[in-house]
Amino acid sequence: MFKSYEMELAGRKLVIETGKLAGLANGSVLVKYGDTVVMVNVTAAKEPKEGVDFFPLSVDYEEKLYAVGKIPGGFTKREGKPTDKAILTSRAIDRPLRPLFPKDFRNEVTVVATVLSVEMDNSPEVAAMIGASAALSISDIPFGGPTAAVNVGIVDGEIIINPTEAQRAVSDLKLTVAGTKEKIAMIEAGANEVSEEKMLEAIKTAHIEIQKVCDFISNIKAEIGKPKFEYKSFEVDHDLYEDISNKFKEETKEKVQEVDKEQRDKNIDVLTEEIENYVLEKYGEEYLEENKPMLADIIYKLQKVCVREMIYNEHKRVDGRALDEIRPLSCEVGVLPRVHGSGLFTRGQTQVLSVATLGMVSEEQMLDGIDEEETKRYMHQYNFPSYSVGETKPSRGPGRREIGHGALAEKALVPVIPSKEEFPYAIRVVSEVLSSNGSTSQASICGSTLALMDAGVPIKRPVAGISTGLVSNPDNIDDYVMLVDIQGLEDFFGDMDFKVGGTEKGITAIQVDIKVEGLTYKIIEEAFARTKKARQYILDEIMLKQIAKPRDEISKYAPKIISTTIKTDKIKDVIGPGGKMINKIIEETGVKIDIEEDGQVFIYSTDNEAAKKALDMINEITFEVEVGQIYDATISRIASFGAFATLPGGKEGLIHISKISYKRVNKVEDVLSIGDKVKVKVTEIDDQDRINLTMKIDENKEEDKNEVTE
Secondary structure, three states, X not given: OOEEEEEEEOOEEEEEEEOOOOOOOOEEEEEEEOOEEEEEEEEEEEEEOXXXXXXXXXXXXXXXXXXXXXXXXXXXXXXXXOOHHHHHHHXXXXXXXXXXXXXXXXXXXXXXXXXXXXXXXXXXXXXXXXXXXXHHHHOOOOOOOXXXXXXXXXXXXXXXXXXXXXXXXHOOEEEEEEEOOOOEEEXXXXXXXXXXXXXXXXXXXXXXXXXXXXXXXXXXXXXHOOOOOOOOOXXXXXXXXXXXXXXXXXXXXXXXXXXXXXXXXXXXXXXXXXXXXXXXXXXXXXXXXXXXXXXXXXXXXXXXXXXXXXXXXXXXXXXXXXXXXXXXXXXXXXXXXXXXXXXXXXXXXXXXXXXXXXEOHHHOEEOOOOOOOOEEOEEEEEEOOHHHHOOOOOOXXXXXXXXXXXXXXXXXXXXXXXXXXXXXXXEEEEEEEEEOOOOHHHHHHHHHHHHHHHOXXXXXXXXXXXXXXXXXXXXXXXXXXXXXXXXXXXXXXXXXXXXXXXXOOOEEEEEEEEOOOOEOHHHXXXXXXXXXXXXXXXXXXXXXXXXXXXXXXXXXXXXXXXXXXXXXXXXXXXXOHHHHHHHHHHHHHOOEEEEOOOOEEEEEEOOXXXXXXXXXXXXXXXXXXXXXXXXXXXXXXXXXXXXXXXXXXXXXXXXXXXXXXXXXXXXXXXXXXXXXXXXXXXXXXXXXXXXXXXXXXXXXXXXXXXXXXX
């Protein structure tokens, strides 16, 4: 049965419809926010997925180019692989939903958000996040929502919920907050050095609107929601867990206490073998083989309990650090000889090499999506090879995690990148994870700052990144222990990974992943305070002691730039018919040239002389003769009535015989020869663009004062 519900969100109408489309899905809604329309369908498998020890949730945010009136490019003229923006949105939808499914649930669930129509003032991402929660809430899939989400901006110091396209263009903050009615479930932000206090205020303001949307969805669920279906529980056998825990808990606690990740993994391998042998002897081979997957869950659960109890009860970490202690830090710059800039950042057993490359402005990335952003001048990419965690598997290109981590580092650094006018280069930074034991994305931020400074990019301020973790009382989230600089084990077994990048002045990026139902304001405020203190330490005591400021000059291997501005009507002259003229300049000098629509010209070359020669050639093409100006000229032809001289830019002018000298000239050849270099003044440009010149340019001579024709 068709149903339609509506509310007001940020001064605009939000409509959720159901019962008309996609009737075979477990849950289906059509979300309309202004003229933005997103369809969300959710489905679940009837049986659990075999061979997995996690909840198999998949989220796809599908951008359809017809939504913005575009035809896809390429030969096939259809949408291909998802854009980075679509992948990031899929991750943003996933993160607040995942913790709200039952922990023992193993049925595969798929959420598909299809963007059907986009009005740029109303975010399809927000509509999709709200729609996913609504579709799951009214479906028969076990889900503990609802959740809701909004975007937040700051314009002239004012906090704006779901800013319009015009407001986003001038906003100092691009923040997405998701949550339940009670708590914050997800934070994703890019910011122009926003203070921790203002960021917390923005999050609180967002939560007020989130609560209204959660009530809206709850009312829909109460009216039309389906009963949740029964499912096979994958909770571990309580008696077997208690048996193994009683015998192996103390040994487990000892074996997880190891600074070196590789040694700790070996310790757990030994423990696993001991536990399997114990089960084999006590319960038999058949029982062991049938229950190996559950046994792996029990060992995981036992490790988790031990690590959490140590942190929560004893305030003790597996590597012996204090709760607010950062792992050993080191960094280097200029580690690669011929690249444009490089930085190596090491935090404990996490190590990232970042490499910066400078290119022509025209080499910026072209974006083909439904977003208003069409190009990207600063590009940050993150690679996570299997060797970084001591594993072996072939590289198959970046996955969703790699794209997400690269985007987070990019967000953190974009606010300090100089404008195109200040530094007319496209900039690409690649972060190669060499070793991983947690917080590689934050190490990427630090390493990339070093690489940019080493490359001579005049960034506004250096940026550092750090993460905090949490171990809380299951019955009271505000009863917790917070950790600074979490390693992999603390991320796996903890309740959150709260990542913050920023400068000494403020926050530039946030990403929060949680495994509990939500965070309170108290936790968020403390996380901000701890990350601020930690990143200041990293900047002052580690990074800036290695390189205090960007290098004064870019690498000799990077292209140097000479820039000029020409009149827009001269652009066609520089390019020439079919690109003939600009190609001639490039062939003769070996430079690369970018010409902007506003007449800005950028010449790139590692050879300064070649760049100067190209600039001279462009100046010649665009040269305009002006009446009253004095120029160096070359005699090109001689006639009985005077001489013709070639001016800069190739135009020719006539020096009448009477204008050659203050003395009487009977014959031009007596004074001038072809090829002579002379100084001339332009006295007239007539209606037919004929140029008259004079060589009588001595300002002190009375008879020269009226040489320019009125």
